[in-house]
Amino acid sequence: MSFVLKDPTFREFRDFIYEKCGIFIPDTKKYLLENRLVKRIEEKGLSGFEDYLKFIKYSTNGDELSRLFDAITTNETYFFREPQQLDVFADQIAPKVLGAKKTKDIRIWSAACSTGEEAYTLIMMLAEKQAGVRTEIVGSDISDEVIASAKRAVYNSYSIRNVPEPYMKKYFKNNGQMNFELDAAAKRPVSFSNVNLIDEKKIKTLGSFDVIFCRNVLIYFDDKAKQKVVSHLYNSLKPGGYLFVGSSESLHSVTRAFRPVIINKVVVYQRG
Numbered sequence: 001m002s003f004v005l006k007d008p009t010f011r012e013f014r015d016f017i018y019e020k021c022g023i024f025i026p027d028t029k030k031y032l033l034e035n036r037l038v039k040r041i042e043e044k045g046l047s048g049f050e051d052y053l054k055f056i057k058y059s060t061n062g063d064e065l066s067r068l069f070d071a072i073t074t075n076e077t078y079f080f081r082e083p084q085q086l087d088v089f090a091d092q093i094a095p096k097v098l099g100a101k102k103t104k105d106i107r108i109w110s111a112a113c114s115t116g117e118e119a120y121t122l123i124m125m126l127a128e129k130q131a132g133v134r135t136e137i138v139g140s141d142i143s144d145e146v147i148a149s150a151k152r153a154v155y156n157s158y159s160i161r162n163v164p165e166p167y168m169k170k171y172f173k174n175n176g177q178m179n180f181e182l183d184a185a186a187k188r189p190v191s192f193s194n195v196n197l198i199d200e201k202k203i204k205t206l207g208s209f210d211v212i213f214c215r216n217v218l219i220y221f222d223d224k225a226k227q228k229v230v231s232h233l234y235n236s237l238k239p240g241g242y243l244f245v246g247s248s249e250s251l252h253s254v255t256r257a258f259r260p261v262i263i264n265k266v267v268v269y270q271r272g
């Protein structure tokens with residue numbers, strides 16, 4: 001069967017999605033929403049987009065909403081993404097954070113972590129560059145599907161393509177068929193949970209962090225949602241803590257609350 005997403009229904013979907021998670025779908029991306037939802041409409045045996053909208057608005061247990069988030073999010077990620085930022089973190093920011101306290105503990109949030117590559121990259125880099133440091137990382141995302149995959153920690157060749165050879169040898173087991181499983185020791189310090197970045201109450205349950213990575217997700221929000229999310233991130237940082245956003249993202253027009261620190265051409269945002 002072929003389904004058509006009419007403009008008024010598209011706008012209702014767009015408003016609903018925006019209200020629930022801050023993702024703003026412009027008119028030019030209507031086709032994306034259409035393509036991604038058709039499969040679910042067919043699976044549920046519904047008569048079309050209008051029917052699905054009603055179903056999702058009035059379904060009470062949140063399961064369908066979670067399926068909607070799985071369908072609409074873009075989950076592109078890989079190990080050692082944007083390596084200049086990662087080096088600045090492991091070589092400069094981590095020692096600064098540790099130098100400022102008496103313990104050798106560091107608590108990090110990989111917010112919007114998708115399938116976990118960022119969180120595990122940070123664990124491996126700290127283990128190699130800051131030996132003896134006790135690291136705890138919380139990875140979170142709005143999509144249950146990617147969280148489940150992050151917990152499994154089995155990756156394909158696309159995901160691991162930038163992993164330096166010595167890390168590959170030490171931290172991954174090749175199970176054949178281009179299937180690479182992360183070592184249990186690298187998995188242990190990382191926990192994952194479903195957190196919507198516009199949900200302030202849920203975010204508060206995570207506690208406070210020395211460093212937050214929230215990369216390549218602000219681009220999906222409009223200015224208002226960006227401001228909301230960034231203020232949640234600010235409140236989740238310990239005083240003096242650091243925030244990394246994607247290298248193509250900037251807080252310039254979003255907030256003046258942070259102090260931008262530039263190290264090796266990388267901008268890091270510090271909470272006062």
Ligand SMILES: C[S@@+](CC[C@H](N)C(=O)[O-])C[C@H]1O[C@@H](n2cnc3c(N)ncnc32)[C@H](O)[C@@H]1O
Binds near residue numbers: 118141142146
């Ligand atoms: C492109 S991936 C970025 C992954 C990783 N941070 C990186 O830079 O490689 C964006 C992720 O943001 C998540 N996301 C989108 N909206 C979100 C929201 N409101 N709350 C939490 N996560 C969200 C998506 O599910 C997706 O996995």
